[in-house]
Amino acid sequence: MFAAVPNPIPARMKGLNRAEICDANFQAFVRDWSGSAQAKPSAGESILDGSALDAQGFRELFESQLISRHLDLMARVLRVQNKVFYTIGSSGHEGNAMVARLARHTDPAFLHYRSGGFMAERFRKIPGMDPIMDSALSFAASAEDPASGGRHKVWGSKPLWVLPQTSTIASHLPKALGTAIAIDHARRIGHALPIPGDSIAICSFGDASSNHATAQTAFNAAAWTAYQKLPAPVLYVCEDNGIGISVKTPDGWVARNFRDRADLDYFYADGLDLASGYGQVQAAVEHCRRTRRPTFLHLRTTRIMGHAGTDFEIEWRNIEELCAVEASDPLLRSAGIALESGAMSKDEILALYEDMRKKCFAAAEEADRRPRLTSLEDVMRPLAPYTPDAVKAEAERFDYAEERIPAFGGEGKLPEKQPAKHLAIQINQALHDLFCKYPETLLFGEDVAQKGGVYTVTKGLHKAFGNKRVFNTLLDETIILGLAQGYANMGMLPMPEIQYLAYFHNACDQIRGEAASLQFFSNGQYRNPMVMRIASLGYQRGFGGHFHNDNSITALRDIPGLVVGCPSRGDDAATMLRTLMALAKVDGRVCAFLEPIALYMTKDLYEAGDGLWLTEYPSPEQAMTLGEGRVYAPADGAGDDLVIFTFGNGVPMSLRAARAIEAKHGWRVRVVDLRWLVPLNEAFIREQAAGARRILVVDEGRRSAGVGEGVITALVEGGFGEVPLRRVVGADTFTPLAGAAFLVIPSDDDIVAAADAFAG
Secondary structure (H helix, E strand, O other), X not given: XXXXXXXXXXXXXOOOOHHHHHHXXXXXXXXXXXXXXXXXXXXXXXXXXXXXXXXXXXXXXXXXXXXXXXXXXXXHHHHOOOOOOOOOOOOOXXXXXXXXXXXXXXXXXXXOOOOHHHHHHHHHHOXXXXXXXXXXXXXXXXXXXXXXXXXXOOOOEOOOOEOOOOOOOOOOHXXXXXXXXXXXXXXXXXXXXXXXXXXXXXXXXXXXXXXXXXXXXXXXXXXXXXXXXXXXXXXXXXEEOOEEOOEEOOOOHHHHHHOOOOOOEEEEEEOOOHHHHHHHHHXXXXXXXXXXXXXXXXXXOOOXXXXXXXXXXXXXXXXXXXXXXXXXXXXXXXXXXXXXXXXXXXXHHHHHHHHHHHHHHHHHHHHHHOOEOOOHHHHHOOOOOOOHHHHHHHHHOOOOHHHHHHHHOOHHHOHHHOOOEOHHHHHHXXXXXXXXXXXXXXXXXXXXXXXXXXXXXXXXXXXHHOOOOEEEOOOOXXXXXXXXXXXXXXXXXXXXXXXXXXXXXXHHHHHHHHHHHHHHHOOOOXXXXXXXXXXXXXXXXXXXXXXXXXXXXXXXHOOOOOEEEOOOOHXXXXXXXXXXXXXXXXXXXXXXXXEEHXXXXXXXXXXXXXXXXXXXXXXOOOOOOOOOOEEEOOOOOOXXXXXXXXXXXXXXXHHHHHHHHHHHHOOOEEEEEOOEEEOOOHHHHHHHHOOOOOEEEEEEEEOOEOOHHHHHHHHHHOOOOOOOEEEEEEOOOOOOOHHHHHHOOOOHHHHHHHHHHHHO
């Protein structure tokens, strides 16, 4: 049924690029077709004998394929005119339109970039929507693009439940699985879903991406879940075109790798042939929805016109191979089906083909006239929404007094009625409170349930709130954060725990590339609120080494839109957690809560038994404002001789050092606990620096990658560059084991020595 481009290229095609050849090849195929046609089928009849696809469905799928193709062709033409800014096309993958037709528009979809056919077909699910104009606005980076508001070319739609992805290489697979698990988990906690309860999650990716570590961890977790007979209705659609940019996938590799994988149910479908592939796709979709099991759909595709507009395949691929690939163009097969079945004549096909071309170019020209983002404020608007009054009201809301009594074991055991406690206890009490306040909150991670965490910070939560809300996961930080995004997508408030800060680095892209970017790339239409708890920082005695004494937080500080809080004492931890949860609930923010491990059990400040680092539990209506620091000053409020800016473990260290400095030099010292590390409150920093005679920044991070650089920048840019300034900071090395660790990270003595240097 396919007509290969002859070799050598005919004179009429010489000088054309490969996109133009594919365009001409389609038209030539239709004009030159000489087969015999059947009687035209009625709308409800099978398009060909034995096909599960009826004639009406075929016609609409064919139109969706043509829309996708002409969007690609239009992009190649108008890119050189700077009217279009994206040329990674869907040509050869148009068969994914079958998945869209057989799924529902309320099935959340996480799509890779070759999804033009899927999107064109899904637009049919809601009358009145225009896939061509919406796509053209996105290609043109118009501020009126309904998906991202002109911030990126993404396939996305709020009404169609397509959550925007950028140029994903498998990083969307964990959150697709998380969403699938959340759909069925919602029923178990009585949470009302924003979609039907029998929905499935759809996730597409290429054959090359299936080898990525992030993909493999998602497949493993899906099978791990199914093995325990827990519902995980995710449809993984591997669109196998046999090549990743220029690296070929070995023949048969995808089938060999996935066909017999336990607890990941394998289906194959021919995405190049609508007539035969439709029933195969239908079987996979129906299986996933009915069984609620993770399903792997191996969809045969091809890739024509190269990886993108800048990929000139003729420079690295021989002409015979290119011609063979172009001969497998699924649009040739669809045209052949239309002619063979009698559903359409040659003239009808060519007229429809040209009509789609005109519509795509007309839409692109119109999109080019529409406004684009012209200010930094417009660009950043959806990145980090913050409504202070609403957040404050939510953080201080206290309407769950009755729920607290059984959670804490009785009226007399309420935490505010107990004596002062250390940090770990107060975090635990705050978590109990938040679980009473937010019935949609889930806490999960490694060892958090029956054991209560490796430091017992979550002790008692599992007993009080049950396995449906507090549960252990497999040992995989990527999946923990993927689950968090999935639960958030379904309207819950997840609190994933990462056992150590160093373990976060294994899965950083789930926050940086995925969670924190969603509001930005969806123009605020989608959000995945969460509060990620991480046992963090150094100074552990008797247990350590790099992975358990990690002071590298720069990876977090580099994530746009993320909120990072780091308390040093128990009462601050409780009020900060309330605000973080309010930020997630009200503004959809992605938040990180860094818990200094070495301060978990700390009771004393200056000397053994003084109990000065124990705090009373703040009443439930108290909360800390985002950016609000804590100032430790002499009783008269002075302290301008030396102002120390610090956080975390640096706070009690600086307070001890301040006492020594006052005794040694007679200086009045003020210690400023930043508490909020992202965003830094630059106004607060400058306010505390006003009048300072000397400034010291104590940063337990690394010299070239800590928090101190941000503090110093705020000071210098605020006009404090002439004030004597020093920094006490960790060394640029990994943290060793045992006592050698304290050669690497700052100490009380280092702070006193810095003051001595000022005096000298």
